[in-house]
Amino acid sequence: MAIKLFVRKSIKIYFLIISLLIHLFLFAAANYLFPHYEITQITGVEVKRVDKDGPITKANPADGPTRDVYYIYTQKAGEDKPMVYRNEDTRWGFPFYFKFDSADLQAKASAFVNDGKTVQVKYYGWRLVMFDEYRNMTSMKEVSPEATPSWPVMSYIFYALFLLSFFLSVQFIRGWFDSEKK
Incomplete structure (x- = not known):
């Protein structure tokens, strides 16, 4: 039982890290591709x-x-x-x-x-x-x-969308793994 719980928690952390990496890539892409002013x-x-x-x-x-x-x-x-x-x-x-x-x-x-x-x-x-x-x-x-x-308004809009997307993906992953605890 303890090993099964450890494996589930490890997989959950793995998915959270993957989600974080994907969203960091999206933030970097938006920062690179959208216009800035100086x-x-x-x-x-x-x-x-x-x-x-x-x-x-x-x-x-x-x-x-x-x-x-x-x-x-x-x-x-x-x-x-x-x-x-x-x-x-x-x-x-x-x-x-x-x-x-x-x-x-x-x-x-x-x-x-x-x-x-x-x-x-x-x-x-x-x-x-x-x-x-x-x-x-x-x-x-x-x-x-x-x-x-x-x-850079478009950058700010996309940052907000990516932040919302990250929050929703974390909630989805947590809900997915925490709903099957019992």
Whole structure:
């Protein structure tokens, strides 16, 4: 009897852990894929020719189809740490931002470099230095230096839905295992 109870409790904990891991993955996916906003100043722009292995250099010659990737350098007022954004079209692919205007956005960013104005940047993704991963900028607009960034409302909605889903899954698992105790 004690072994059967131990096995049931272990299976219940296993399902709770699996549910937690699935919901953590969903939270991370929502955080990566949905837009975020930041108030910053554009400090520079750059274009690099890349292939599937990264930027083309003497050490990494082109060995397949190549494309131009735009980079936009920013810095928040009063901070020393710069932030680099990738400015690449998503086209019809995932995530579905249907962004086709990276060259226009790059020209706009270049104009902001010369003016030194404050902008609100809309982006998705994470900046992971270790993996050479950049946030992808989807749009920008001029704002006053005192402006506060827009709120990522869709992210908040999905976080709330995932939290509700996690709560319901925990209740379901607990009810499933606790209802058969006797």
